[in-house]
Amino acid sequence: MRAEGRFSEAGELVCPAGTPAALRTAVDAGADSVYCGFRNATNARNFPGLNFSPEELEASVAYAHQRGAKVLLALNTYPPAGKVDLWRDAAAIAARVGVDACIVADMGVAQHIATNHPSLRLHLSVQAAASSPEAIRYYCQNFGVKRVVLPRILTIPEIRAIKQEIPCEIETFIFGNHGLMVEGRCSLTNWMTGESTNMDGVCSPAAKVTYEEDADGALRSCLGGVTIDSFAPGETAGYPTICKGRYTAPHRPEGYYAFEEPVSLNLSRLLPDLMEAGVHAFKIEGRQRSKSYVRKVVGSFREAVDAIRAGATPDLADLVALTEGQKETQGAFKTKKWR
Amino acid sequence: MTDATTHRPASRWPIFPTAPVRALLQPVLARVVRRIARRHPEMFARIAPYQQADFLIVARELPFALHLRPDPEQPVFRAVPRYPLPDHDARIEGPFMLLLNLVDGEDDGDAAFFSRDLVISGNTEAVVSLRNALDDVDGSIAQETADLFGPPGRAVLGVLRRRSGT
Numbered sequence: 001m002r003a004e005g006r007f008s009e010a011g012e013l014v015c016p017a018g019t020p021a022a023l024r025t026a027v028d029a030g031a032d033s034v035y036c037g038f039r040n041a042t043n044a045r046n047f048p049g050l051n052f053s054p055e056e057l058e059a060s061v062a063y064a065h066q067r068g069a070k071v072l073l074a075l076n077t078y079p080p081a082g083k084v085d086l087w088r089d090a091a092a093i094a095a096r097v098g099v100d101a102c103i104v105a106d107m108g109v110a111q112h113i114a115t116n117h118p119s120l121r122l123h124l125s126v127q128a129a130a131s132s133p134e135a136i137r138y139y140c141q142n143f144g145v146k147r148v149v150l151p152r153i154l155t156i157p158e159i160r161a162i163k164q165e166i167p168c169e170i171e172t173f174i175f176g177n178h179g180l181m182v183e184g185r186c187s188l189t190n191w192m193t194g195e196s197t198n199m200d201g202v203c204s205p206a207a208k209v210t211y212e213e214d215a216d217g218a219l220r221s222c223l224g225g226v227t228i229d230s231f232a233p234g235e236t237a238g239y240p241t242i243c244k245g246r247y248t249a250p251h252r253p254e255g256y257y258a259f260e261e262p263v264s265l266n267l268s269r270l271l272p273d274l275m276e277a278g279v280h281a282f283k284i285e286g287r288q289r290s291k292s293y294v295r296k297v298v299g300s301f302r303e304a305v306d307a308i309r310a311g312a313t314p315d316l317a318d319l320v321a322l323t324e325g326q327k328e329t330q331g332a333f334k335t336k337k338w339r
Numbered sequence: 340m341t342d343a344t345t346h347r348p349a350s351r352w353p354i355f356p357t358a359p360v361r362a363l364l365q366p367v368l369a370r371v372v373r374r375i376a377r378r379h380p381e382m383f384a385r386i387a388p389y390q391q392a393d394f395l396i397v398a399r400e401l402p403f404a405l406h407l408r409p410d411p412e413q414p415v416f417r418a419v420p421r422y423p424l425p426d427h428d429a430r431i432e433g434p435f436m437l438l439l440n441l442v443d444g445e446d447d448g449d450a451a452f453f454s455r456d457l458v459i460s461g462n463t464e465a466v467v468s469l470r471n472a473l474d475d476v477d478g479s480i481a482q483e484t485a486d487l488f489g490p491p492g493r494a495v496l497g498v499l500r501r502r503s504g505t
Contacts, residue, residue, distance in 0.1 A: 324449075
């Protein structure tokens with residue numbers, strides 16, 4: 001079922017699935033491709049109760065292929081030295097069940113797949129943080145990478161310039177989490193909890209997260225016993241991630257968002273500009289989200305992309321209710337002065 | 340276990356004995372959970388580490404809470420007093436229809452959390468596991484439950500959905 005031609009149409013909508021039901025929902029809502037991961041540390045959404053068994057992946061690939069959609073497997077964590085079996089096994093299963101591409105970050109994983117499963121297409125994960133033509137070309141030339149998922153730190157003119165200098169497709173995030181640490185290099189969770197985002201696949205592991213509501217209705221979110229934000233009664237909340245925490249400092253005793261505030265990326269109004277800049281695929285973040293989120297967001301962007309392809313102005317659905325903190329941003333894509 | 344005495348009382352319901360109502364509900368709830376366990380065995384694999392966890396589900400409009408223990412062999416689903424709540428591992432609180440829609444995959448739990456309509460406390464990992472397990476169920480658990488009681492059950496669900504606009 002794998003064929004290079006199935007990746008040919010620009011504006012490919014790449015959608016998240018944390019469960020087989022979410023994958024079917026994404027396909028039914030109009031996803032061109034769906035990305036997912038195994039129920040272990042091989043992917044960066046290794047959350048409890050989430051993800052796929054090998055049997056579920058095989059059935060899901062069949063479901064997607066029967067409806068003309070592709071399945072991309074996230075193998076985008078970094079194996080600890082000497083502990084590579086989990087990633088090798090995952091790649092072998094991916095090849096066996098007919099996954100259309102693997103999304104990788106680690107050079108060892110890329111080399112292993114390029115050598116042992118040459119029929120598997122390779123996409124470079126955002127976790128590789130490749131944001132220069134030189135870095136991207138390195139992965140293309142050495143491992144045969146066909147697509148790079150760009151970090152969310154580049155403006156559209158910068159993306160256009162990069163496209164001129166690389167031999168592969170570009171995929172950009174268009175909706176969802178707006179995490180701006182150097183992706184694949186962030187050690188904040190590790191520092192706070194001892195568990196690694198990049199090797200264990202857990203950013204703010206749920207087992208270390210607690211929520212406490214005070215008598216006055218204020219909500220405190222804590223990670224590893226440390227309060228990282230406090231929301232006043234009625235104030236919208238965000239994820240319990242350190243990069244979205246609110247901190248006090250001598251010059252800001254009232255507390256402020258030192259890195260980024262709870263906010264989600266929404267590039268629905270920039271889709272035509274991104275396509276013109278040479279972006280091939282649009283990625284929706286949210287494997288940890290529900291079927292309801294998948295249905296609404298994928299359906300909305302399906303209509304938008306189809307309208308743009310038809311030369312019409314897209315009717316953009318209001319997705320703010322689904323965003324973190326119920327706030328949206330166009331981030332660095334619009335301007336590097338977004339904060 | 341969390342301290343059960345700190346939860347704020349719901350404003351709509353004064354403290355009054357709910358034992359008779361709960362006694363009437365227990366066999367119904369037991370039948371519902373046994374049927375769901377029988378029809379959706381795959382759900383329990385996703386919640387494997389927390390099959391013995393005690394979840395309290397607090398619908399703000401109801402004068403009692405619901406206790407769920409997702410043990411596939413001996414599932415527990417029963418009405419319990421709200422004041423005080425019994426000991427538990429995790430508590431999930433929100434408007435009744437929001438909770439029903441979350442069970443059915445019609446609403447997004449993260450969005451409900453962001454908007455503060457949904458409040459969780461206790462073991463967050465257990466709650467996330469339960470959420471993900473329920474979200475992988477195809478179809479409507481609410482509809483299945485209504486079907487269990489025939490036309491009267493379906494009528495009640497229809498009224499609830501019309502009132503909430505879902």
